[in-house]
Amino acid sequence: MINFNGELLQENEASLSITNRGYAYGDSVFETIRVINGKVMFWEDHYFRLMASMRIMRMEIPNEFSPEFLEEQIINLIKENNLQDKPVRVKFSVFRKEGGLYTPEVRDIEYFILTSEIEHSFYTLNEDFYEVELFKDHYINAGLLSTIKTNNKAVNVLGGIFARENNYNNCLLVNEKKSVVEALNGNLFLVKGDRIKTPPLTDGALNGITRKQLVNMIKKLQEYNFEEVSISPFELQKADELFITNVIVGIQPISKYRKKEYTNTVAKDLLAKLNAKARLG
The missing domain is CATH 3.30.470.10 (Aminotransferase class 4, branched-chain amino acid transferase, N-terminal domain)
Structure with a gap:
């Protein structure tokens, strides 16, 4: 029905x-x-x-x-x-x-x-190999329309085709300023040491629900320093962790981008905290 x-x-x-x-x-x-x-x-x-x-x-x-x-x-x-x-x-x-x-x-x-x-009641960490690449054929335009979920998803569709044709699990999208904005199906977070970054909405990032939950959560944790700041493609290979968030999978760790492989320690920690928050409502 x-x-x-x-x-x-x-x-x-x-x-x-x-x-x-x-x-x-x-x-x-x-x-x-x-x-x-x-x-x-x-x-x-x-x-x-x-x-x-x-x-x-x-x-x-x-x-x-x-x-x-x-x-x-x-x-x-x-x-x-x-x-x-x-x-x-x-x-x-x-x-x-x-x-x-x-x-x-x-x-x-x-x-x-x-x-x-769907399969699981609460979020589970998918630790299977997960490789991404930049999709640079088309850009996300920084602006208010890019922050909402509309039927205008041509860039995501074409990025998905590119990923499938080249055996990637996902693609990262960039805006007209060449800053990394998000993945095909969720927001992007970057971890370097105790610092966690995510692109700001002003760069064209989707105003994601899980993104919002994590941002509010991380700001309250003393063990991490958080920034909403533009991320350049050059930073990706210097990161310790990259992960993608959306409301269905929760947190998806990225295993590899080009020659760089990543850990998932912070992703695992945050996913446990996200599940606890979901149980409390």
């Missing part, structure tokens, strides 16, 4: 028009959410990012879109799909109603919610 504008439908009963604005113009935003045994992880952060994304896209936010209403829509769908006792991946997509060409006729929105079961 899926939720389409508040109505529960079988997947084969739901359809989008070929003139859907999310498809035709990328006029859509979305949230990828992790739910554990019927509990939405970091729901407040997801909700406020979704509202901010809709405002940035100048969408009309329906009056009923309260945190309680949207959370209820998610939980009811999970129950309908008999996933209330499972770890679940939720995709909540919002798109502007049809009409117009580049300029929309209206600012009102529609939405759908999809659910799928």
